[in-house]
Amino acid sequence: MTLALHGGAPVRTAPWPAWPPPLDEAQRELVTTVLDSGQWGATQGGSMCADLAAALARRSGVEHGVTVGNATLGLFAALRGLGVGPGDEVIVPAYTFVASATAVLLAGATPVIADVDPADLHLSVPAAQAALTPRTVAIMPVHLAGSPADMDPLNALAARHGLAVIEDAAQAHGAAYRGRPVGGLGDAGVYSFQASKAMTAGEGGLVVCREEAVHDAVWSVCNLGRQRGGAWYGHPSVGWNLRLTEIQAALLLPWLDRLDQEIDRRNAFCAAVERELAAIPMPAGHDGEGASGQRPVTVVPQPPGTTRDSRHLLMLRLHVPFDRSFLLAALAAEGVPLDGGYPPLGTMAALTGAGARPESCPAAVAAAREVIWVRQSMLMDDPGNAAQIAEALAKVLTS
């Protein structure tokens, strides 16, 4: 690795793999089957949505699944299905996509924004505990970047206080915690099939759950308040049309056959990035840290209990001061466009203006300052090219 490069030829000129990837034969065939059947909607008797829900529920270690238009609505439906509504508080982590909180607002409840663990950036158990009030009814751990949240202590906290647990697994298809698949570790789990996700139909989502009663309630929320098996114009509760289409399910079903292979590929790429980062010395002027063995860029560690990381993103922490917009622009100029990551939820005026309650979240604030991401599409590249990420970082940090 060359550390003293300044400007000159970019580290990479070839494009990174496209995401979503090109359709495979199985997807083309299944989509054509749906199109030829004339049954494109989820209420016309086709089986793709039901098959997808059953297959991904099984892979999540639970019985039930409900397909839904996207994961924001899936989180909303899970919350409503679990009885969360106005007057209730739901604890969400401060370092996540905004939809984790807006789904709570959509359900009429208050998102309480609790800090994340300073090392792994997932919902902190002590912070969640400190955020509890008599109005807390649920917690929403997020399996951030494809790494499972440390669910055992979070579930124990929820059990002690009678809280529902909704796993935001939007980024974590195929991930596992202590050998158990995510999605089935709480009362309900929610996957996203939006365009950037590990399985995608452009948009889409799925709620999985263990209990039949939760399934029926979530199904009803997504089907205009109907009762499963009940009359078409019978609406015993309030619900909405939040359904996925058969065409989307047909794009997603075959993905389950290649998901593990793709996760393996991303893990291989991430392992190679980590090895390469370990070879970058501290830039001049940071010798003190160098003496302690600290590297200028490290991979954000996985939470305890991670046995399968689906590597939706690779989060990197910088241990040297840097100008964020300069760094990202310079990396992009090197052909290595990394991502600046999330602002802390508690700093978003739209959320607090809508009633979200931020707790003190110094770890999320530090993450927003120090952490950048390698996106999933780049992680799908040949692991032999992982050195380019480290090379670009080393070049930019020493220039």
Ligand SMILES: Cc1ncc(COP(=O)(O)O)c(C=O)c1O
């Ligand atoms: C952590 C997290 N939660 C929820 C969502 C919302 O998913 P969707 O875009 O399918 O509504 C996303 C997707 O971007 C996400 O990353």
